[in-house]
Structures are given as C-alpha cells and as structure tokens.
Amino acid sequence: MNTQARKTMTVIAVILSILLLALTATAPRADGMTAAPSGRHQAIPTAGGFYEPNKVWVRKAADGVWQMITDPDHTNSMGADNNAFLNGEEVAAAISMALPPLSRNGEDWLQITDDWTKVDRYLDPQDVSTVRIYDLETYGYNAPSLNGINVDGRDVTAMFDITVDGTVTKATAKPEYVQGLRQRSEPMQISMLVPFTVNFDPQADLEQDGASDGNTCSDGQWELRNKADASFHIQERLESNEPLICILRPGFDKDVLASKTEGGDLSSIDGRDVLPGQTVTYRLGMRVEWMRDDPIEQLEFLDTYDPRTTPDRTSLTITAGGQSGSTTIPRSAYDVEWDDAGHRFTVRFHREWLDGNWTTWRTHDFTLTFDAKVADDAAVDTVIGNKGWLTLNESILESNEVSNRPVDPEPVKQDTQADSSVDIDGKTALLGDRLYYRITIDATGLAGQAYPVRRLGVVDDYDERRLTLDMPGVHVLDATGKDVTDRLNIQDRDGVVYAFFKTVDTTLPDGTVINGDPQPADLAAYADRELMPYADPGIDQSLLGSDYQLVLPMTVTDTGEGTKVENTATQVTNHRRAVSNTVVNTLTEINPYKDVSVEVGSDSADGMSIYRNQTFLYQLNSSTLPANRAYPEVTEWRIDDDYDETGDEYTGQWAVYAAEDLHGADGGILAAKGVRIAGSGFDAAALGGDLFTLDMRDGDFTITATRHYLDLVSADGAHAQAWRAYVQFRRIKAGEFSNTFTETINGTRRPSNEVTTTTPKTSPSISLEKFDRRSGLPAGDRDSTEEALEIEGDGTEIVFRITNTGDVPLTSLKLTDETIVGDGTVGDLAYPDGWNDLILQPGESVDVTGTLSGVTNLHTDRATAEGSPVVECVPKDDDPFDDKPAPPVEEGTVCTDTPVESDPDDWNAYRKRILPSTGVNVSGLAAVGVILALLGLGLLRIRRDGDGRP
Structure with a gap:
C-alpha cells in the first residue's frame, strides 16, 4: 500500500468514527452512567x-492518600x-492515558506498561496488589490532564490483569472492560498508580560511586528516569515522557579517635589495640544535601556503645x-535519652530548632563526639564495637561499625x-640454694597500640628476710637471648626490684619535644605516679x-622449718598494672645432729659420764635432705669429726645405717630405713658397691659418701635422704670431753651440735652372780653346760645376787633375765x-x-644388772634472767x-630323764648342751645385729 492509499484509509476511519459518535450520542452507557450532553463537541484525534x-512521580499527602496528577505537556x-x-520513603509512578471513543468493532485490547528498569538500583516495587487502575470520562479528547483521579475517578483495578515481569509492571484490561468501553x-x-519504596544500602552505594555523600541528581546521575507506554487496538504503542527522580544519600559514618585525654591527636584508631582503662573518642558524622522543598520533620542520632565501655x-x-x-x-536544641541497660543513647532534635535552622536545598x-573509657576488666579475647543510627524523617540509616581490641x-x-629449663617452682630449697626468678615482660601485643606506650616495666617484691639478691647478676634478655640490660633502669629498694625501660625524647602531636633525660631517679615513685601525656616522655616504641x-x-x-617464700611480679604498662602468677618455694632448715651412747639403740649419754676403759659410740646423724628438692643432685x-685423741681411742669399729629408705635405680628399696649399709667388715656387694668410706686420722676422721651413693641419692628426688654413722671409741682418761662435727653438702658446711661427756676419777661398776639356792655359791653358779643342774621338775629356787663393785653408790637398779637355750623360765x-x-653402797x-619352771629338756638363761651412779644434785635455774638464784x-x-x-651371767640346767641303754651317757648330753649353747650365742649375735648394733 502506497502513501496515498494510507492517507485515504485514515480519512475514512476518521469519518466512520464521527458517524459512530453521532449515532451513539444519546445512547445509554453500559455502566449506567449518564453520557455527555449530545450537544457537546467531541474531540477527534489530532492530525498527528x-x-x-x-x-509523573507522586508522593502521599499528609493524610496518606497518593497525590495523583498529570503532566499533559x-x-x-x-x-x-x-x-x-x-531511603525508606515511598514514591509512586502515575501513568495517565487518554482514550478516544472506541469503535464498536475491533480487537479486545488495552494495556498500560510501566518500565522502571533505570531506577531499579534504588527502588523496590511494592506488592503487585498495591498497583491501582482508575478511569474517568473527559469532555473532549485531549491530552490526559485530570488530576486527583484516584479521588474523583473510578477504581477499576479489578477489571485488569496486573503482572510484574522483571522491572516491568503491566496492566491488561479484561475483555469485559474493553467491551464496556465500546458502549x-x-x-x-x-x-495507573505503581507504588515503590526507596531501598538501597547507602554506604555500599556511596562506595560504589566513590563518593562520601550526595544527591544523585547533583552528582550528575540523571539517568534515574522512568518511562511508560499504553496501547490499544487502534494504536499499538504510545510512549510516555520520562520524568527524573533523585535519591538522597546522606554521608553517615562512625569513627573512633585517639582521645586528647590520652595525649592523642584525634586521628582514627579504628581497629587498633587499647589497654583496659584507656579512653577513646567516638565520632558520628552526618552530611546530607537536602535538595527538597519540604522541611525536615525528624532528626535523631542513636549510638550503641559496648558494655565494656563507659561513656563520659x-x-x-x-x-x-x-x-x-x-x-x-x-544543648537546648536537642534532648538526650541515656539507656544504661541497653548500652545506648538517643539524641532527638527539637522540631522548633529544626524549623529555624534546617534550610531546604x-x-x-x-x-x-563523646569520650568513653574502656573497662578495667575488659576481656582480651573480645572486640569492643560501636556503631550508630541516623533517623531523617522516616528514613533510618545504619553507620559502619568501629572496633578496638583490648590488650x-x-x-x-x-x-x-x-638452667632456665629446670623448673623449681613448688620445690623445697635449702640454705645456700640459688633461685633464679625470671619475669617475662609482655610487650608482644603492644606494637599495634592506639596510644604510645609511655611507661613499661616490672616491680618484683621478693622476701628479703630469707633471700639475698645478687644485684650484679641481674640482667634482661630479649626474645633472641640478647642482653639488653642497658636499655632499662633497674633499682633494688628495701627488697623490691624496679626495672623500667628508659625514657627517650618524645614528640607531642603539636610538635613539642619532651626530653627523655634525665632518667627517673626514684623508680618506686616513677612506678606509682600518674603520668601526664603532655609533660612526661615515653619509651622507645621500637622496643x-x-x-x-x-x-x-x-x-x-x-x-625456717616449713617457711614458704612466695614471689609475684607486677607489670606496669602506662597506667595499667597486671599481676603475674605466683611461684612458691618451701625453705627447710636442715641440720646434722650429734649424740653419744654406750651402744646402738641405748639412751643418749650426752651430758653424762663415760667411765675409764668403757667403750662408747659417737653417733653422727646427717641432715635429712627433703623430698622434692629444688636441687636434687648431690655432688x-x-x-668431718675432730675428736680428742688424748681421751678417746678408736677401737677400729664403725658402721653406717640408712636413716631413710634408700632407693635403687629401678625405684625399689635398696636398703630399708634402719638397715646397716656400710662399716667395718661390711660386705657391700648386695648394694652394688661401697656407699661410704672412713678415713681415720690421729685426732680427726672423715666419713664420706661414695660416688655410688651420691648417684643413687641424686637420681631419687622424690624421697627424703639421710644416714646415721656410729664410730666406737674407748675412754682412756678422766676429764670432760666435748665433740662436734661438720657436715658438708654440695659445698655448704653445717656444724652439728656439741656433745659433752665426763669421765670421773671414780669408777662405778656392778656385778651379777646367778645360782640355785640349794647348791649355794660357788657350786650353784653354773656358768657352763658342764656345770648344768639336773632337775626333776618345777620349783628350783634361783638367786640373783647384785653387787656394787665400784666406788660410788648405785640406785635405779634393774634386773633382766631371758632364756637363751631350751625352754623354761625363771618367774615369780x-x-x-x-x-x-x-x-646400793660400794661393796x-x-x-x-625367783622360781624355775617349764623345763622339759635343756635350759640356759642369761641375766644382767644395771645401776645408775648417785651424784651430787646441782640446782637448776629455769629462768636465768629473773635476777633470782x-x-x-x-x-x-x-x-x-x-x-x-x-657383764652377763649364764646359768644352766637340764631335766632328769630315764634313758634307755643306748650307749648314750651324761657326757654325751653335756656335749649336746655345749653345741646348743653355742648355737644360742650365735642366734643372739645375729639378732643383735638385726637390731642395728655394730
């Protein structure tokens, strides 16, 4: 079809439309509404x-009704x-179309489309159910220009199928609605009204555009437009204009700053470490281009602070x-509401102040800004955060979050x-032991601090009553083991060590330089006083x-026995004081002990008499090394004993006994407590070799532990260790004799107590004769088995005659008697x-x-007598300082x-028997008795050795 044909068809269509309108001018409307007056001029499509x-973009009025208007031009x-x-506000697209009277014939088609692709970045369409369609007749076919159609017109939303496809909303009229239009x-x-909600992430959006704040329109983003179109069966597609919308993107950010109260310069310390107790400054900034005609209705700031901070x-x-x-x-411009339980506060600006100070366009x-103090007990395994919210009208904007980590x-x-690898915490220390207190100054986590470290060191209060500090030996090592003692000031004041890094020249934020020298003269005062950030120098931060x-x-x-020494160090970092763990040592007093006795196991003779030609024992008790020793190795x-050779003569007999269980290399008991482990004539093969040696000289002797014994003791720090030595002497003259010894353990010498014995010129002595009364003396003194008394049964009376054979009276007499061969006892x-x-006087x-009974075959018993010499009593002064005699x-x-x-005295007997004629005679029985007696003496000797006698 050529151009001329198309023009002809258009003219015919117009004529037919005019005729149709004329025929239906007064016809009733399908919806029952009254038609326009018949005399009114009906517009026709323009020549174009x-x-x-x-x-048009529209808002809601104060009453919540959309203000729908048109833009015909x-x-x-x-x-x-x-x-x-x-963000958060509502806006709607209002699309209006003008529909001429429709032909009674044609396709059933009417559609309105809103394409919001270009604003999808900022707008979210509300639910499709909120889309509305309105219609209203006009008095002529003009460009759509009726305002308020949602109030004056008819809601015909139900006569449309409304869909959302991507970023396009379509409303398609149902056939019945189109059919009604033909009438x-x-x-x-x-x-058509399409509501939207402004919804986007302001912070992310600003970062995307590389901006800090702004209005999209003023930023040159003119592409935020929206277009629509309408189509019906006469016209396939008619496009609308494309109005512009602007989005306000307030710049709203949070930061944490170095507080001036800490000497800071208000620079950002977001993500930096802080010490508990330090103060930080929080800043909340808002910047908005208010490119709007309407005034602001509401302005609020909400800040949420960490529970481990306290706002000032x-x-x-x-x-x-x-x-x-x-x-x-x-302050009169706003109210502040503090919510301590919720750890937040809200700032609400007064509407009166906003009306007078908030300008549009x-x-x-x-x-x-505000300061907040980090709690003194803030945990180091958490992060302290802070963020804010801004309310502009109904729009709520969330800030970024800032944080600091407590260190x-x-x-x-x-x-x-x-050796630093040998831990002796909790172990027992002895006099002369060396303890090494090592304090780690924790500076690893201080390199990323929000504020400079102005003071760093430790204070150590040690027990100067028990311990002596080796001040020249004090030193400081870095993590590599390098000696950096010269980088610190170190002082010892009354049992307290102060060690602090030296101060250096320090530049303040304003450029002022504070000299590091002179160094603090009194470190005790330096450690305690409050430093002034603008007056006191700091330390070298490179450390x-x-x-x-x-x-x-x-x-x-x-x-002192059972005394414990505890030690705890305190690290001072700026104002912060942190206490270390505590180490403990038990200090045990160990002392050797000397005694003198007549025989092993007898009462002490210290301070008493040893008589001429009497043998006796010097008892040398070693110190008891405790278990769990700080220094288990014994080298x-x-x-060493210095005896008086003029009065004491060595007999050649000595012995050493275990005073504690001695353990072997396998952990088992090698020698139990009380067992002999060395001495004269002792075979040490079962113990793995000799454990002690005796070096006897004229006037002194030494008992030395062998390497074998030292190795056993050193390997067993879990048990106490001690030994006891006996050395036998004979007193060869009268007089008073005192004696001490010196024990040496690992180079530390410990003197023993002193023992004193007196040998009088007099010689007390006692004798005992045992006999049967019927035989009398001397026949009844049956010392040998050959002299044994033949008895027929019980009832033989035995006499024990005790005689003072010395030259001083005796008292406290004691008689002992025991059967050593056979059976029977002397009783009653x-x-x-x-x-x-x-x-008992001398002579x-x-x-x-007593009465002998219970003998069935052979009987030998042994008796001894004991007496104490009577001496002159000496008055005893219980209180020598009371000035009284x-x-x-x-x-x-x-x-x-x-x-x-x-001396012991034996007595023998045997039971008379009728013997068969076997060739056994009395002399044979006597021989058997001799053998049994000798066996008895042997058993007695073995038993006494088992009791610990040398």
Whole structure:
C-alpha cells in the first residue's frame, strides 16, 4: 500500500468514527452512567495521531492518600518530579492515558506498561496488589490532564490483569472492560498508580560511586528516569515522557579517635589495640544535601556503645558545619535519652530548632563526639564495637561499625635453676640454694597500640628476710637471648626490684619535644605516679612487639622449718598494672645432729659420764635432705669429726645405717630405713658397691659418701635422704670431753651440735652372780653346760645376787633375765623391800629370787644388772634472767649419772630323764648342751645385729 492509499484509509476511519459518535450520542452507557450532553463537541484525534500517555512521580499527602496528577505537556516537572527521596520513603509512578471513543468493532485490547528498569538500583516495587487502575470520562479528547483521579475517578483495578515481569509492571484490561468501553461515546482518562519504596544500602552505594555523600541528581546521575507506554487496538504503542527522580544519600559514618585525654591527636584508631582503662573518642558524622522543598520533620542520632565501655556524658558534643569551621549546637536544641541497660543513647532534635535552622536545598553537616573509657576488666579475647543510627524523617540509616581490641599485657613468673629449663617452682630449697626468678615482660601485643606506650616495666617484691639478691647478676634478655640490660633502669629498694625501660625524647602531636633525660631517679615513685601525656616522655616504641625477660638471681640465706617464700611480679604498662602468677618455694632448715651412747639403740649419754676403759659410740646423724628438692643432685656429702685423741681411742669399729629408705635405680628399696649399709667388715656387694668410706686420722676422721651413693641419692628426688654413722671409741682418761662435727653438702658446711661427756676419777661398776639356792655359791653358779643342774621338775629356787663393785653408790637398779637355750623360765621374782628407791653402797650386795619352771629338756638363761651412779644434785635455774638464784634442790632428791651394766651371767640346767641303754651317757648330753649353747650365742649375735648394733 502506497502513501496515498494510507492517507485515504485514515480519512475514512476518521469519518466512520464521527458517524459512530453521532449515532451513539444519546445512547445509554453500559455502566449506567449518564453520557455527555449530545450537544457537546467531541474531540477527534489530532492530525498527528493519538495523544501520548504522560508519566509523573507522586508522593502521599499528609493524610496518606497518593497525590495523583498529570503532566499533559510532558514537562517532567510535575508532582514529585526531580524531588529527592530518602531511603525508606515511598514514591509512586502515575501513568495517565487518554482514550478516544472506541469503535464498536475491533480487537479486545488495552494495556498500560510501566518500565522502571533505570531506577531499579534504588527502588523496590511494592506488592503487585498495591498497583491501582482508575478511569474517568473527559469532555473532549485531549491530552490526559485530570488530576486527583484516584479521588474523583473510578477504581477499576479489578477489571485488569496486573503482572510484574522483571522491572516491568503491566496492566491488561479484561475483555469485559474493553467491551464496556465500546458502549461509550465520550473519551476516557485511564491512570495507573505503581507504588515503590526507596531501598538501597547507602554506604555500599556511596562506595560504589566513590563518593562520601550526595544527591544523585547533583552528582550528575540523571539517568534515574522512568518511562511508560499504553496501547490499544487502534494504536499499538504510545510512549510516555520520562520524568527524573533523585535519591538522597546522606554521608553517615562512625569513627573512633585517639582521645586528647590520652595525649592523642584525634586521628582514627579504628581497629587498633587499647589497654583496659584507656579512653577513646567516638565520632558520628552526618552530611546530607537536602535538595527538597519540604522541611525536615525528624532528626535523631542513636549510638550503641559496648558494655565494656563507659561513656563520659559530659563530653557529648554536637557541632554543625563540618569539621572545619564548625559551630557547637547548643544543648537546648536537642534532648538526650541515656539507656544504661541497653548500652545506648538517643539524641532527638527539637522540631522548633529544626524549623529555624534546617534550610531546604542546601547541605547540612553534623558531627557528634563523646569520650568513653574502656573497662578495667575488659576481656582480651573480645572486640569492643560501636556503631550508630541516623533517623531523617522516616528514613533510618545504619553507620559502619568501629572496633578496638583490648590488650592486657600479662607478665609470667618462673622459678628456675641457673638452667632456665629446670623448673623449681613448688620445690623445697635449702640454705645456700640459688633461685633464679625470671619475669617475662609482655610487650608482644603492644606494637599495634592506639596510644604510645609511655611507661613499661616490672616491680618484683621478693622476701628479703630469707633471700639475698645478687644485684650484679641481674640482667634482661630479649626474645633472641640478647642482653639488653642497658636499655632499662633497674633499682633494688628495701627488697623490691624496679626495672623500667628508659625514657627517650618524645614528640607531642603539636610538635613539642619532651626530653627523655634525665632518667627517673626514684623508680618506686616513677612506678606509682600518674603520668601526664603532655609533660612526661615515653619509651622507645621500637622496643615494642617483643617479650623481654628480667632475671633475678637469689640465694637462700635464712630458712625456717616449713617457711614458704612466695614471689609475684607486677607489670606496669602506662597506667595499667597486671599481676603475674605466683611461684612458691618451701625453705627447710636442715641440720646434722650429734649424740653419744654406750651402744646402738641405748639412751643418749650426752651430758653424762663415760667411765675409764668403757667403750662408747659417737653417733653422727646427717641432715635429712627433703623430698622434692629444688636441687636434687648431690655432688658432695661428708662428715668431718675432730675428736680428742688424748681421751678417746678408736677401737677400729664403725658402721653406717640408712636413716631413710634408700632407693635403687629401678625405684625399689635398696636398703630399708634402719638397715646397716656400710662399716667395718661390711660386705657391700648386695648394694652394688661401697656407699661410704672412713678415713681415720690421729685426732680427726672423715666419713664420706661414695660416688655410688651420691648417684643413687641424686637420681631419687622424690624421697627424703639421710644416714646415721656410729664410730666406737674407748675412754682412756678422766676429764670432760666435748665433740662436734661438720657436715658438708654440695659445698655448704653445717656444724652439728656439741656433745659433752665426763669421765670421773671414780669408777662405778656392778656385778651379777646367778645360782640355785640349794647348791649355794660357788657350786650353784653354773656358768657352763658342764656345770648344768639336773632337775626333776618345777620349783628350783634361783638367786640373783647384785653387787656394787665400784666406788660410788648405785640406785635405779634393774634386773633382766631371758632364756637363751631350751625352754623354761625363771618367774615369780621376789625383790627386796624398797627396791625402787634402794641405794646400793660400794661393796654391798642385794638378792632377788625367783622360781624355775617349764623345763622339759635343756635350759640356759642369761641375766644382767644395771645401776645408775648417785651424784651430787646441782640446782637448776629455769629462768636465768629473773635476777633470782636457782631454787635449792628439794630434800630427798636423788640425782644419777650414766647407768652402768654388769657383764652377763649364764646359768644352766637340764631335766632328769630315764634313758634307755643306748650307749648314750651324761657326757654325751653335756656335749649336746655345749653345741646348743653355742648355737644360742650365735642366734643372739645375729639378732643383735638385726637390731642395728655394730
């Protein structure tokens, strides 16, 4: 079809439309509405075609009703066109089309489309159910220009199928609605309302555009437009205009700054470490280009602070105008609501102040700042966060979150030997032992601090009553083991060590330099006083990021049984004081002990008499090394004894016994407590070799532990270790003799106590004769088996005659008797009257009698007698400092000296029997008796050795 044909067809269509309108001018409407007056002029399409639809952005009125208007001239400046919207606000697209009277014939087709692709970045369509369609008849076919159609028109949404496909909303008229339109003779305006909500991430959006704040329109983003189109069966597609919308993107950010109260310069410390107790400054900034005609209705700031921080309410300040050239907003302009339980506060600006100070179509800057102190007990395994919210009208904007990590340096205390790998914490230390206190100065986590470290060191309060510090040996090592002692000031004041890194020249934020020298003269005062960030120099910051170890060598110079010495160090970092773990040592007093006795196991003879030609024992008790020793290795253990050779003569007999269980290399008991382990004639093969040696010289001797014994002791720090030595002497002259010895363990010498014995010129002695009364003396003194008494049964009376054979009276007499061969006992002993208090004068004798019974074959028993010499009583002064003489000895008191014991006396008997004629005679029985007696003596000797006698 050529151009001329198309023009002809168009003219015919117009004529037919006019005729159709004329025929239906007064016809009733299908919807029952009254048609336009018949005399009214009906518009026809213009020579250029049909009117295009128009598009307008619209807002809601105060009553919540959308303000639907039209833009017939496509000015793109009607309604809310070119207005700026905040996040969360609502806006709607209003698309209006003008529909001429339709032909009664044709396709059933009517569709309105809204394409919001270009604004999809900022707008979210509300639910499809919120899309509305309205219609209203017009008085002529003109460009759509009826405003308020949602109020004055008819809601015909139900007559359309509405869909959302991607970023396109389509409303397609149902056939019945199109059929109704064919019954009309007047034009119609049909309008579609598509509501949206502004929804985007302002912070991410600004970062995407590389901007800090702004209005999309002022930023040159003119592409945020929206277009629509309409089509019906006469016209396939008519496009609308494309109005512009603007989006407000307030700049809203949070930061944490170095507080001036800590000497900071208000630079950002976001992500930096802080010490508990330090103060930080939080800043909340807002900048918005208010490119709108309407005034602001609401302005609020909400700040949520960490529960481990405490805001300084007096520091809260709000300024306007930006960081440069800002002015402080008066406190009367807003209210502050503090919510301590919720750890937040809200700032609400008064509407009156906003009305007078908030100007449209301009940029507004607000900055809110406040100080907050980090809690002293803030945990180091958490992060302290802070963020804010901004409310502009109904729009709520969330800020970024800032954070700081609390770092609490923790010193570590060690208690070691010189070798730092040998831990002696909790172990027992002896006099002369060396303790090494090692304190780790924790500076590893201080390199990323928000504020400079101005003071760093440790304070160690040691027990100067028990320990002596080796001040020249104090040193400091870095993490590599390098000696950096010269980088610190170290002082020892009254048992407290102060070690602090030296101060250096320090530059303040304003450029002022504070000299590091002179160094603090009194470190005790320096450690305690509050440093002034703008007056006191700091330390060399390059030292941070590494740990350091302060080594304090201590020697145990005083002990007490069960005394514990504890040590705890305190690290001082700026104002922060952190306490280390505590190390403990038990200080045990160990002392060797000397005694003197007549025989092993007998009572002490210290301070008593040893008589001429009497043998006796010097008992040398070693110190008891405790279990769990700080120094288990024993390299030397010996006893040196300086005896008086003019009065004491060595007999050649000595012995050493285990005073504690001695354990072998396998952990088992090698020698139990009380067992002999060395001495004269002792075979040590079962013990793996000799454990002790004796070096006897004229006037002194030494008992030395062998390497074998030292190795056993050193390998067993879990058990106590001790030994006891006996050396036998004979007293060869009268007089008073005192004796001590010196024990040496690992080079430390410990003197023993002193023992003193006196040998009088007199010689007390006692004898015992045992006999049967019927035979009398001397026949009844049956010392040998050949002299054994033949008895027929029980009842033989035995006499024990005790005689004072010395030259001093004896008292406290004791008689012992025991069967050593065969059976039977002497019982029913009868003592003379006054036996317990009897004093036996020199040359006098006293008899004790008993009855023999229970002998079935052979019988040999042995008896001894003991008596204590009576000596002059010396008054005893219980309180020598009361200026009173010692009270006299009570009349009748008997004082005694070292007991003397008789030689043992044996007595023998046998039971008479009728023997068969076997060739056995009495001499044979006597021979058997001799053999049994010898066996008895052997058993007695073995038993006595088992009791620990040398």
